[in-house]
Amino acid sequence: MTATSAGSGPGAIARPSSAARTRARSRRKATPSWVKSVLMWTSIAAIVLFCLFPIYWIVNTSLKAGADLSRGALWPDNPTLRNYRSVLNDGDFLLALRNSAIVATTTTVLSLFVGSFAAYALARLRFPRKALLLGIVLSISTFPVIAIAAPLFKLWTDIGLYDAEYGLGLIIPNLVFTLPLTIFILTSFFREIPRELEEAALVDGATRVQSFTKVVLPLAAPGLVTAALLVFFAAWNEFLFAITLTSTPEARTVPAAIAFFTGSVKFEAPLGTISAASVIVMVPLVVLVLVFQKRIVAGLTAGAVKG
């Protein structure tokens, strides 16, 4: 740094003016970086605005009622919680919330449980055609959902899973897409874990299962959390299966239920209640992300081997 080199040395104390000169110089130097940070913060603000504005708009709409709804003002003139009240008093919506919670949680747990074993096998064990298998698993997630929705509708009707209570009929279709995602994420995390760590655990007297649960899983925790969040979000927001495979409030999840909202007053567009419902379903997701933010970023494998 220029400041130190100008101020250091035996001459620094002898000449009182040197400190002042240093300050002047560093101020002159700072100007470009100030411009840089302005540019940076402006672009960050633009990105944040771009991402968050739709959410703001939903919140904005959810606080409006009556004629305000159609006026499109940037903020509610007469903010009201009426929409929230009506949504939360709507028995069907509460049922849908319950169903969504059950479907999303079960999907996540099953995805992680099955996915972590599958991913471990793909990352570690030697068997023929491994790359091909991983490719096939991945390609499943590229299927258009609509392509399997219709046959599933028929099959589900036949075996009685159509419109099953608690949205139970939605779990398997969800897994079709969340499982490949989970396997993909976890495989890359497991690959990063040095094989020698597991061998050390085996020599230390661990069984294969113990070396998996006590060494591999803790080290893959960031991957598990990431996968869990993504799966939970996907299952929580899933719409197409929900709308095709359910028909009654007892089975519907939130996205489907919202689609069936009718205005609280006849002929009024249900925009306000839809927005309020959307805000409510967003809350758990935002909370989850905030809670696990650190976990996702953490690089836990540091220091495993000499680096």
Added chain:
Amino acid sequence: MAQIVLDGVTKRYPDGTEGVRNMSLTIEDGEFMILVGPSGCGKSTALRMIAGLEEITDGELVIGDRIVNDLDPGERDIAMVFQSYALYPHMTVRDNMGFSLKLAKVPKEEIAQRVEEAARILGLEDHLERKPANLSGGQRQRVAMGRAIVRKPAAFLMDEPLSNLDAKLRVQTRAELSRLQARLGTTTVYVTHDQTEAMTLGDRVAVMRAGELQQVGTPMELYNEPTNLFVAGFIGSPSMNFLPAKVEGDHVHLPMLDMTPTPELLEELRRIDRVIVGVRPEQIEEAGAPGTKGWPTFDVEIDLVEPMGAETVAYFTVAGEEVHAGQLAEISRDRGGDNRISAGENQVVARLESDSTVQRRSVAKLALDPDKLLWFDADTGARVGIGAALAASV
């Protein structure tokens, strides 16, 4: 405490590679056994079979009084130190060292006490609550050692445990390791490709080459009586000089002088197509130096002199065709090819007395110790004789 016996142990990988072929070796109770050899010779494979991390294709492995071929690593009562240390990054030093005891359901107080004792032996007391990521390389190495010793296993298995340390720390840790092993008296199998480590650490050394055991013996046995060209060239630093020799009538022609072997040796040499003679650098002295009485002498121009203080290393070149032998080529390949074993000409290294007066680019009179010469068959690599070339004529 246990004896380890390998009886015809073979490892064949699924792709057909034979990592280790028909290896038979007995490691005595409390012995420090070194497995040494160039890269890819199967040292790690052998060690991992003993550990149970690699399935044994053929043969029998006994640890203590049990055949352990089909036992899991955890049931073999062995501890292993990995080259990368393989410390659990999410556990503190204390938990790393206590992990095996915890799995074995040892009571908490005893775990704490044993971990602390190991930490004291290794000087890790101050680092028990830290994570491996926050330790220096040397400290990590000691944690890896600690993890092995807290278990009080029947045997330690170590795969190049010092190779990640810098040169100075390696020498220091080598001495500590040696002391620790002597103190604990635990049977140890130690893998290295470094012949200095092999010579300084081990009670006995097993030299491997291309999956096969070449020779097992004390460091001095390997040094003085190697069974073949490979062991002779691999053990010793600077390594042994190899020169072509030719039987002519009743004497043997070496590039710089002729020698008369004993009738028995002559008999042997006559049966061989191509003879290679091995000379340790310290078997060449300046003529007239103490102890060289009766040694055959020769004149040679010195290329290079390196005064080392305790000794003077001199290099010279001799005429004649260069030696060719498959086993020597293997060693030089392992050492990156720029070793003089593969050099185009017969360069010879001599370790002379420190008060030697030899000068660079001048002719010196040197003497050769005829008692310890090693005679090899260039084609099979086998040693056919030692010394026994007393009389000499120029």
